[in-house]
Amino acid sequence: MVKEFKRNGLKPRFFHILLSLADQDLHGLRIMEEVSQRTDGEIHLWPGVLYGSLKHLVEEGLIRETDPPSDSESGGGQPRYYRITSSGRAALAAEAARLSKYVAAALAKNLG
Amino acid sequence: MDFPVSRRFYRMVLLLFPTPFRKIYGGEMEVAFLASIRRAGQKSGRRGFLGVWFFILADSVWQGLRQRASMLRRRRQGSNRKPRGQRPFFRSMREDGRSAARHLARNPGFTFAVVGTLALGIGLNTVVFGGVYSLLLRPLPGVTEPEELSLICRSRGMGAEFLPSSLPLFQDLASTADPFSGVSGWTYSELSVGTGDRAERVLGQIVSSRFFEVLGVPMVLGRGFSSQGPELGPQEQLVVVSEGFWRNQLGGDPRVIGRTLDINGSKWEIIGVAAGEFRGLMPILAPALWAPLSHHPKLMRSDDLSQYRENHFLDLVARLKPGLEPGAAQEWLREFAARLAEEYPEAHKGIGLSLIPQKRAGLHPAVRDTQVGLSGVLIVVVALLLLMASVNVSGLFLAKAQSRRKELALRRGLGASPARLRNLLLMESAFLALAAGGVGVLIARYGLAGLNRIRLPIQWTLNWSFSLDWPTLVFTSCLTLLAGLVFGLAPSVRIQRLDLMTTLKGGASSRLGKGFWKGRLLVFVQVALSTVLLVLSGLFAKNLKSALEIDTGFRSDGLFLATLDPGLQGFSPSETEELFVSLSQRIENLPGVRSVGMARYVPLGIDGAQRLVEVPGYLPSPEESMNVRYNIVNSGYFSSMGIPVTSGRGFQAADEDPGSVAAIVNQCFVERFWPNESAVGKTFSEGGREWNIVGVVPDGKYVSLGETIRPFIYFPWGSIPSGAMTLHVFSNSDPTSLIALVRNETEALAPGMPLYDLKTMEEHLAFSLLPARLGAVTVGLFGLVCVLLLCVGVHGVVGFSVAQRIPEVGVRIALGAGVVRATTQIVFSESKAAGGGLLLGFAVALGLSQLVKSLLYFRNTLDPVVFAGSVFLVAAVANLSAFFPARLAARSDPSEVLRRE
Known part of the structure; x- marks a missing residue:
């Protein structure tokens, strides 16, 4: 699966979700807020897309559900927390490398 | 939240x-x-x-x-x-989409009927929703944070609510209003505005100094009134103009700030141009300019009202402090009103103050309930129409599916799952709904543009500003989705019950639906409704014809009207009189002009007034009103209007005098107070004066075409102060050719004097014909839509039922029945439901025709032509819609049919 992502690239929404989970375990709402903040509101994961993607990523083995951290605040019942798996990390790194290759190419052309 | x-x-x-x-x-x-x-x-x-x-x-x-x-x-x-x-799901969606598109393209008649019917329903709904949104729901345009604005209205109990306030009340409020970050007062006023060499009458708003600040109106140029000085506005004569006025009348001059305008005869400096989308607090009646309240005596030609607590003319608007609940502000207002009542008991006792959020005010809070009620009725009516359209289309769809069942069974046999077949049908209905939604939006666009062009025959142009806002578009999208579901779901559910083997063999049990009584019920209801609506349309059309033929008691052809108000231009009463006399004489000498009269009011217009009279020797009963309508006219009026004086004499030049006591009354006045006697020489008193009746004229129509005859008095011009007067010019030539000539004569006598409401009497009468026209057009439109729906509905239902009866027809023909006989037999058996509906519709229409009697201008509502015509038309439409599918069935080859069976 990771190979396939390597070949076709990750969809931006998967990339951003994995990026949010790269350094911490989060629940859905926090992921939505984090992505929105990081992209200055450019990417807003609406509930359907967000939870559809989370389900998909879990099925693909890139993230997995985990217990809430001990210091977690509750946000509407008991939200599910997600943790990035090693294949998720690999897919994220591959995607970042792929993107940085393009950025480097653009910079080399003095686009600023 | x-x-x-x-x-x-x-x-x-x-x-x-x-x-x-x-x-x-x-x-x-x-x-x-x-x-x-x-x-x-x-x-x-x-x-x-x-x-x-x-x-x-x-x-x-x-x-x-x-x-x-x-x-x-x-x-x-x-x-x-x-x-x-x-991705098999998407692949199959794509394939289904292609197949659905092919199928629809191969059946253009079916596609056209479905799209047309639904588009009509969706379009009508969008027009009505767009209209309701524009008039009731759209936030006030051109102001900042409209949701923080509220209106403050005075109420007097006994249902007298939403009243304007007095200047002192406004000043008290503005100086102490804690819960508000600002309070402002405003009122409309007619102004005579000169730009260069010509003056014209425009609608202005007189506003307090913080008006623009409280509302947060952006300025295109310059500034609003300063909020630092007195609450009523600056002492200097300053004015803010609207962007429309700036562009159209001032040529969009970028250096307009500092220029002066001539308003009511004095100079005013322009200090700002308000941004275009701001059209005041009642956007439907947009003002051309705003002037400060401090100058209200000059602008409104009134006394200084800043001390009068009983003179209520100001509408108040306030902005709530951020975060404050309206409830708290309302409580504060209640205490404030109680304090005022203690301080000024004679003016404020029993007076309440209420806070109405601007977003809930609609056009004006006083008419909001009516507006909501009317909108509700309209929405329900058009929603029902759409529902009917969807159900009809569903019938059509089902009939189509029935005739396609072999194809569908084949697909099933080749491995398509029932879900796949359902998807295919749903896809078709989605395409049709989308197309209908698109056409519906187009219909709505032109419909709303047409509504915007409605010009009521009143003095000021109304800014309807109906448009396709995006909330309206969201509404239409939901509607389209819903319609698609409604008409697509029924056939696609039935298709799952399809029995594969028998269908492929062509057996009788392969029919999609049994007991299609719901379809018959639909035909029954629609035929009844169409009959009722057609009868009503006929009655309203006849009503319009009668309205056009009503004897108003005065002539309407060859009459030309022009109004002028020299007082607005600063003319004194004696100068005004002199101007009118010489102007009448000059116009009378124009070629083609036969006579010129003048009157304060034009009959059957929106303005008019009453006066309280006393008749010596007449004791009114306790309930009887002694208020009588009147007009102020000059000596030439009766001959210009073609009103004969039946006894006594008309007015003469000698009657046009401040001390005159001559009066002319109509026949009804005479019959009420002196039945069977001659009234000439009799007297009545009014306004402390004893009037002497010098002549009697026949009864006419004064307020509306439908009114019953009422008493009426004519006072001679000059005996009562009158302000604006309307010239009634009667000529042989085309009245419209007189416009330029009358303008020239006025310009020669009083340069810059605005002439307004230039129109022929026929144009003026359009206003009184408006109810009749509106009735005829609205009911006619609904009648038409209903008949169209009826065609589609009957065609669908009969088509479906006939498609199921093809084997039976085949047997009949094989046994020797001719095509004609078989066809008529089918039409006859299918039209039983229609016949029942026709009977019911006829009965309901009979009852309704008695109910609407009071709305109509003619008495005999049991018009045989209207009733017979409607019944015949509905019967013909229903039978013809059944005839075509029946003939198709009867023409099918009997041997083929029997072989299949």
Whole structure:
């Protein structure tokens, strides 16, 4: 699966979700807020897309559900927390490398 | 903020997702939804709120479908997951889409009928919703944060609510109003404005100094009135003009600030141009300019009203301090009113003050209830029409599916699952609904543009500003989705019951629906409704004809009207009189002019007044009103209007004197006070004067065409101060050719004097004909739509039923019945429901025709032509719609049919 992502690239929404989970375990709402903040509101994961993607990523083995951290605040019942798996990390790194290759190419052309 | 309604609605939207998905993620999705909606609301108010809903709906529909598709896929494949990339769901969607498009293109008649019917329904709904949104729901344009604005209205109990306030009340409020960050007062006033060499009459608003600040109106150029000085505005004569006035009358001059305007005869300096979208607090009646309240005596030609607590003319608007609840402000107003009542008991006792949020005010709070009621009725009517259209189309669809059952069975035989067939039919209905939605939006666009062009025959142009806002478009999209579901679902559910083998063999049990009594009921109801509406349309059309033929008691052809108000231009009463006398003489000498009269009011217009009279020797009963309508006319009036004086004499030049006591009354006046006597020489008193009746004229129509005859008095011009007067010019030539000549004569006598309401009497009468026209057009339109729906409905129902009866017809023909006989037999048996509907419709129409009697200008509502015509038309439409599918069935080859059977 990771190979396939390597070949076709990750969809931006998967990339951003994995990026949010790269350094911490989060629940859905926090992921939505984090992505929105990081992209200055450019990417807003609406509930359907967000939870559809989370389900998909879990099925693909890139993230997995985990217990809430001990210091977690509750946000509407008991939200599910997600943790990035090693294949998720690999897919994220591959995607970042792929993107940085393009950025480097653009910079080399003095686009600023 | 908890958004309970949104929350409930979102829970319904979540039903789009498959149950297992919803069970796992539903709760969290709801939390995420609330977070999104809260964030958008904080960021961009109501607009953001609606925007979020749009995205949420799109997100839910798309993702819901995806999740359902992936669930289906998984269920079908068991645990064997197919490799990624094939996406059978999307592939089959694409194939179904192509096949549906091909099918629709091959059946243009069917496609056209379905799209046309639905588009009409969707278009009408969009027009009505767009109209209601523009008049009731749209936030006040051109102001900042309109949701913080509230109107403050005076109420007097006994249902007298939403009243304007006095100047002193406004000043008290503005100086102490704690809960508000600002309070402002405003009122309309007619102004005579000179730009260069010509003056014209425009509508202005007189406003307090903080008006623009309280509303937060952006300026294109310059500034609003300063809020630092006195509350009523500056002592200097300053004025802010609207962007429209600046562009049209002042040529859009960028250096307009500092220029002067001639208003009511004195110079005013322009200090600002308000941004175009701001059209005051009643956008439907947009003012050309705003002038400060401090100059109200000059602008309104009144006394200084700043000390009069009983003179109520100001509408008040206030902005709530941020974060303050309206309830707290209302409580404060209640205490404030109580304090005032203690301080000024004679003016404020029993007076309440109420706070009405601007967004709930509609056109004006006083007419809001009527507006909401009317809008509600209209919305229900058009929604029913759309429902009927959808059900009819569903019938058509079912008939189509019935005749296609072989093709569908073949597809089934070749391996298509029932779900796949259902998807195919749903896809077709989705295409049709989308096309209908598109055409509906087009219909609505032109419909709303047409509504914008409505010009009521009143002095000022109304700014309807109906447009296709995006809330209206969202509404239409939901409607389209709904319509598509309604008419697509029934056939696609039935198709699943299709019995494969018998259908392929062509057996009788392959029929899609049994007991299609619902379809018959539909025909029955529609025929009844169409009959009723057609009878009503006929009656209203006849009504319009009668209205045009009503004897108004005066002539309407060859009469030309022009109004002028020299007082507005600063003329003294004696100068005014002199001007009118010489102007009448000069116009009388123009070629073609036969006589010139003058009157304060034009009959059958919107203005008019009454006076309290006393008749010596007449004791009115306790309930009887002694208020009588009147007009102030000069000596030439009766001959210009073609009103004969039946006894006594008309007015003479000698009667046009301040001390004159001559009066002319109509026949009804005579019959009420001196039945069977001659009134000439009799007297009545009014306004402390004893009037002497010098002549009697026949009765006429004064207020509306439908009125019963009423007493009427004519006073001679000059005996009562009158202000504006309307010239009634009677000529042989085309009245419109007189416009330029009359203008020239006026210009020669009083340069710059504005002449307004230039029109022929026929144009003026359009206003009194408006109710009759509106009635005829609205009922006629609904009648037409109903008959159109009837065609589609009957065609669908009969088509469906006949398609099922083809074998029976085949047997009949094989046994020797001719095509004609077979056809008539089918039409006859199918038209039983229509016959019942016709009878019911006829009975209801008979009853209704008696009910609407009071609305009509003629008495005999049992018009045989209207009734027979409507019944005949409906019967013909119903039978013809049944005839075509019947003939098609009767022409099918009997041997072929029998072989299949």
